[in-house]
Amino acid sequence: MEEVEDLASKVKNIGVEQLFLETENYWSAWVNKQDVDLSMLPRGIRKLYKTSLLIMRTHVDNGGAIIASCDSDILQFNRDTYSYVWPRDGALTAMAFDMAGFQEVSRLFFQFCNEVISHRGFFYHNYLSDGSYGSNWHALIDANGQPQLPIFEENIF
Numbered sequence: 001m002e003e004v005e006d007l008a009s010k011v012k013n014i015g016v017e018q019l020f021l022e023t024e025n026y027w028s029a030w031v032n033k034q035d036v037d038l039s040m041l042p043r044g045i046r047k048l049y050k051t052s053l054l055i056m057r058t059h060v061d062n063g064g065a066i067i068a069s070c071d072s073d074i075l076q077f078n079r080d081t082y083s084y085v086w087p088r089d090g091a092l093t094a095m096a097f098d099m100a101g102f103q104e105v106s107r108l109f110f111q112f113c114n115e116v117i118s119h120r121g122f123f124y125h126n127y128l129s130d131g132s133y134g135s136n137w138h139a140l141i142d143a144n145g146q147p148q149l150p151i152f153e154e155n156i157f
Contacts, residue, residue, distance in 0.1 A: 031053050036099075062108070064112030065127070065131075066085060066112075067083045067129060069083065085116075087127075091113075094106035097109075
């Protein structure tokens with residue numbers, strides 16, 4: 001409660017408009033860093049590229065977790081969300097950040113992966129952004145009645 005009161009006081013002192021301006025300036029500077037030359041692209045494509053980067057960044061928390069989707073539509077039916085970190089999907093997103101010149105974001109993701117990888121060298125099916133295991137809707141028993149781990153196996157190459 002104390003933290004909430006402190007934050008409310010800060011917002012009142014600084015002002016909502018000023019905080020919006022500072023936030024806009026921060027993200028504008030972030031997306032406009034020029035590690036990749038976009039000058040040969042039409043203006044509309046450059047805008048779409050930058051919008052895509054900002055949308056991607058909204059799915060990354062400061063601990064490096066890259067969630068697949070902020071969508072909560074399934075909450076009403078399945079009492080769950082899709083806000084999971086899927087190691088494969090996160091790796092593909094991290095690769096896109098790398099190619100766009102935002103290695104600091106992908107570095108955070110790989111640090112997250114380093115924290116959650118099992119001591120036996122594999123990733124579980126999915127994770128919550130705090131590193132705990134996510135929901136699993138796959139069978140934990142194989143066709144022969146043997147237990148199977150909820151790991152994500154896929155060859156993408």
